[in-house]
Amino acid sequence: MDELARLQGATPASVGASTDEASRLRRAIQGDGSMVDAAALDRLKDFCVLEQLAETAKKAVEACAIPGDQACYICLDDGGSEGLVRMCACRGNTGVAHLSCLVKQAQLATEKDGSETESTDSEDDDWPSELWDTCGLCEQEHHGLLKCALGWACWNTYGSLPEHRATRRGALTILGNGLLAASYYDEALVAYQCCLVHQRQVGGSVVGRCWNGNLAVCFQKLGRHAEALSLQREVYALGLTLGGTIEERAYDAANLAEFLVDAGEFDEAKQFMRDKTPEIRASLGGDHCAVLDLETYYGRGLFTNPDAMNDDLVEAESVLDDVLTRCQRILGTEHPDTRRARELLDGARKAQANDGARLKKRCAAHFTKIHSNPLEYCEKNCLLYEQGRIDLVWRDWQLLGDAKTKQLDRCVGKRLGSAFSFRRDLIALKKILLRLFNEGRRLETSLASLGSYFFRDENAIPRGGHRDHVWNAAEIQYAELSDALHKLRGCLKALQDARDVTKSTCCLPRVQGVERQQRLCNLVKDGCAARLLKRAAKAAPELKFELQDAHRSLVEHDEDDDDRVSREPARTVVDALDATACTRAEQKYALAVVECRGGLKALSIHEQMVVYARTLRHAPEVLERTASSLEKIDRDTNAKATSLETNESYPLLARALRVRKEHIACRAAAATLKGVRLCCDAALANDGGPLFDAGDDGPVALPPKFSAVAAGVVRAREICQRYDYEADKRVKEEGWPPPKESGRCRVARVHLDGTASCWRCKGSTFLDAWCRDGVCWGCARITRQEGMCARGAACPLRKRRQRGFCHHAKRCVVCDQHSCEKCALVRGDGDDVARIARHLGSEAFVIVDFDRTLCSTRAGADPSIIGKKKPPVADEALVELLASTKRGVVLTRNSHRDGIRTFLDDRHLGHVAVRSAKLEQTSKAAILKELLDAQDARFANRPVPGTHGVRAVYADDDVHELCEEGVAALSRAGRVVRVLFAPGGVG
Known part of the structure; x- marks a missing residue:
């Protein structure tokens, strides 16, 4: 049928494409194109060529608006009634022409005119001249409407040729190209479809690659991005297979890159263009x-x-600015490609200016x-x-990209890593000090009771040959216990002071700008050394001025300490961030990461301990000198008392006793503070692994070089153990309470x-003082020797008939707050659980239990429901441990399994299993045994060496859960190590 006779116009609606156009066109190329044949050819018939040509030519002249005084460069006449057009890269007075002259020029270049359209030479494979679309x-x-008008003129010229003619x-x-340039996408799609149909009819197959590319462009312009991208991938792959010119492959690559960007495949598009652009630029210029x-x-x-990232925005601005410069030089300022480059450059600059908003959106x-x-x-x-780990900081910094993360790590990461390591060491030291102090308090009570028990009245001792020997032995025993008690009290003052400072330091505010507590300032300024000096001044007034000078040498308070601890860390991080290439928004984000992950707090902790270490610089030596002065006064007072009558010597002996207590306490405190100072200095200088292992037994967990901090407690424990054995023997011999003739008057x-x-x-x-928790001192000793808790029926474990008495130390795990590694039942916190897990192996x-262990919830509450209460908080040490283990299980009686699952997922613990004993009834x-039996069966052929x-x-x-018979069995x-969880590690 003669398509040239159909000169009626077509609307975009009348030539709309179906949704499965790409697949149907592929079938048409392969030989099954009847459906496409009928649809495309019917639409082609509706084109009104002459009307469309006239209308488009008129619009092109109006859009160009060439002044009438200019002349056509082909015929040299002015615009006249036809008007002049120019839509190319020509500038000034060049390139202006009549549309009819451009058409005639192209016809002559193709060696065709309207009279030859009846030719039927099937061997004519001439392609229309490039002048139909090129200046x-x-x-x-x-470009634009001029290209569209030339396209209509070209079709008007050659559309009457037979369908098999290449022309x-x-x-x-x-x-089709002209319609596409003028944004008539539906009509362009019809033209390209008909090209494919005619190509198939004359026996062509893969030669239709260029038309497939044109179809992909139409799909893209019509918003059908998925179809366009799929078809263009095939076109690009086909071009690589068949070869073709570098220019053809370059345009195929450019189209594929554009479609990847429009489809949101930014990473693939970025990598694709970085790989292909240098090669194409080297070939084409x-x-x-x-x-x-x-x-x-x-x-x-x-x-x-x-x-x-911001680096991407900066690179985009640089690339588009260079493209705009070249487009203006090559194509002119009003060319569509130049306008496109200008608009994109403005968009890149706006995106860079709105980097803060973009970063917030990306964070969300x-x-x-x-x-x-x-x-x-x-x-x-x-x-x-x-909080508390450098890997959390690195993970959040990754949002800025690998390059920025590495740069931030170089500028800030090392300092933060050292601060986090110091915080870890300080927390371990704090726990060791707490356990030493708690054990020291128990030993203090025992020593006081033993001292009273072994004190004997000389007059109450029965007369006899061995009376003097008994009295002298009792005096020696009491003196040793008394001195041990006062040494321990001096040691406890130093331990309590160090523990309070370390605990208050670890509790520094997490949020920037919140002032540290005044109590911490007072603890640092008025430590145990200052308090011991005040007590010494009361016991020995003659040393008043000497002790005042000593006190002044201790106090080195700097007015800038508050600023150094509270605000200096943030200033340090900000200064380091200024040295990076990060934008202000990225620097703000990086600082927020450091703050929320505990980096600023870790730096503040480090600065606070620097201040505390400064106060310990001279404290032990000052206490040593004070103890020497008090000891001299003690000797002189005792010597003077021996020269007086008995009644006159009592006041001097009493004063000597008070002075002796103080000099013993000062010397013991000085020795302990030396150990604390050594620990602090080592932690401040440490840049490697953990210094301290906060195990259940504090003194044993300390490395040998730090043993001075625990020496006082270790010595008191040895004395206590020795006299405990002696006291048990005396109670068995004399009975309880002891008779009067024993001389134990107290x-x-x-x-x-x-x-x-x-x-x-x-x-x-x-x-x-002699009856605690419903049992007297003697009965408690007797009951423990019998292998039972001293509280008897009042013991919570005994009420449930559970076993919780340690036969190694003769102590109850509940009533005596005792831990025993041999019994596999210890008291501790998350760090203790992690230590035991490391010991057991991978x-x-x-x-772990959930309520009040992994999470702060109580009584089986749903962690996903907050309400008016504070949100539940996870134990950081347990979260870190579960994140690093491959066999983590939450074993609970809480029935809100979904809420617990959400709680774990929010903390990146999706691999941790949740078992609810209540839901499983x-x-x-039973669940513990099931887990262990299943794992043992799996590893039966390769058991873990050295373990059960x-x-x-x-x-x-x-x-009660830990001491339940099944768990105890x-x-x-040897299959389970039980940990009675106590936050803070109270042992």
Whole structure:
């Protein structure tokens, strides 16, 4: 049918394409194109060529608006009634022409005119001249409405040729290109479809690659990005297979790059253009249109990417600025490609100016888990963020890209890593000091009781041959216990002071700008050394001025200490960030990451301990000198008292005793402070692994070079153990309470003057000092020797008939707050659980309770429901341990398994299993045994060397769960180590 006879116009709606056009066109090329044949050819018939040509020519003249005084460069006449057009790269007065002259010029160049359209030579494979779409002067393509008008003129010229003629197919392609340039995408799609149909009809197959590329462009312009990208991938792959010119492959690559960007495949587009652009630029030159297109799409892909870094925005601005400069030089200022480059450059600059808003948007999209966005960190939610590890900082910095992360790590990371390591060492030291202090307090009570027990009245000792020997032995025993007690008290003053300072330091505010507590300032300024000097001044007034000078030498308070601790860390980090290439928004984000992950707090802790270490610089030596002065006064006073009568010597002996107590306490405190000073200095200088291992036994956990800090407690423990054995023997021989003839006057009447009662001996008039927790001192010793808790029926474990008495130390795990590694039942916190897990090996299970252990929830509450209460807080040490283990299990009676699952997922613990004994209607012991048996069966052929199969550490805050018979049986079998969880590591 003759398509030229159909000169009626067509609307975009009448030529709309179906949604499966790409697949149907591929079938048409392969030989099954009947459906496409009918649809495309019917639409082609509706084209009104002459009307469309006239209308488009009129619009082109109006759009060009060439002044009437200019002349056509072809015929040299002025515009006249036809008007002049120019839509190419020509500038000034060049390139202006009549549309009819441009058409005639192209017809002559193709060696065709309207009279030859009846030719039927099937061997004519001439393609229409490039002048149908390219300017003969600047050799750049026409654009816009002029290209469309030339396309209509070309089709009007050659559309009557037979369908098998290449000239006709070329004219139809030029028409499609012109319609595409003028934004008539639906009509362009019809033209390209008909080209494919005619190509198939004459036997062509893969030659239709260029038309497939044109179809892909139409799909892209019509918003069908997925179809366009799929088709263009095939076109590009086909071009690589068949070869073709470098220019053809360059345009295919440019189209594919554009479609990748439009489809949101930014990473693939970026890598693709970085790989292909240098090769194409080297072959075609930097001013080729295909190269300009590739670089334009590359710049657009960089700054339109929602995950673009600031480096990407800077690179996009640089690339687009260079493209705009070259487009203005080659194509002119009003060329569409130049306008496109200008608009994209403005967009890149706006994106760079709005980098803060973009970064906030990226943070909101990246940190989807609750309480993880550093920019949302504040005083109200600060406890909900994971803190204390440099890997958390690195993980959040990754949002800025690898390059920025490495730069930040070089400028800030090393200092932060050292601060986090110091914080770790300080927390371990704090726990060791706490355990030493707690043990020292128990030893203090025991030494005081033993001292009173072994004190004997000389007059009450029966007369006899051995009377002097008994008295001298008793005096020696009492003196040793008394001196040990005062040494321990001096040691405890130093331990308490160091522990209070380290604890208050670890509790420094997490949020920048919050002032540190005044109590911490007072602890540092008025430490135990200053308090001991004040007590010494009261005991020895003659040393008043000497002790005042000593006190002044201790106080080195600097007015800038508050600023150094509270604000200096932030200033240090900000100064370091200024040295990087980060933008202000990125620097703000990096600082927020450091703050929310505890970096600023770790730096403040380091600065605070520097201040504390300064106060310890001279304290031990000052106390040593004070102790020497007090000892001299003690000797002189005793010597003077011996020269006086008995009655006159009593005041001097009493004063000497008070002075002796103080000089013993000062000397013991000085020795302990030397150990504390050594620990602080070593921690401040440490840049390697952990210095301290806060195990259950504080003194044993200290490396030998730090043993001075625990020496006082270790010595008191040895004395206590020796006299405990002696006291048990005396109680067995003399009975309890001791008879008057024993001479133990401070103990013989303990049951006559008080109101406390004992459940065992039924005494009801004990003094409070000799009857604690419902059992007197003697009965408690007897009951423990019998292998039972001293509280008897009042013991919580005994009420449930559970075993919790340590036969190694003769202590109850509950009533005496005792821990025993041999019994596999220890008291501790998350760090203790981690220490035991490391000891058991990588194959071991880490099993933790949920309520009041891993999470701060209580009584089976749902952690996902906050309400009016504070949000639940996770134990940082347990979270870190579970994140690093491959066999983590939450074993709980809490029935809100979904809420617990959400709580774990929000903290990147998705691999941790959740087992609810309540939902499974079984016991925790049964679940424990099931887990261990299943794992042992799996590793039966390769058992863990040196262990009883696969083992587990089980942490729970409820001692009854740990002492339940099933769990206790697993513990006795060596399969489970039980940890009574106590936050803060109170042992």
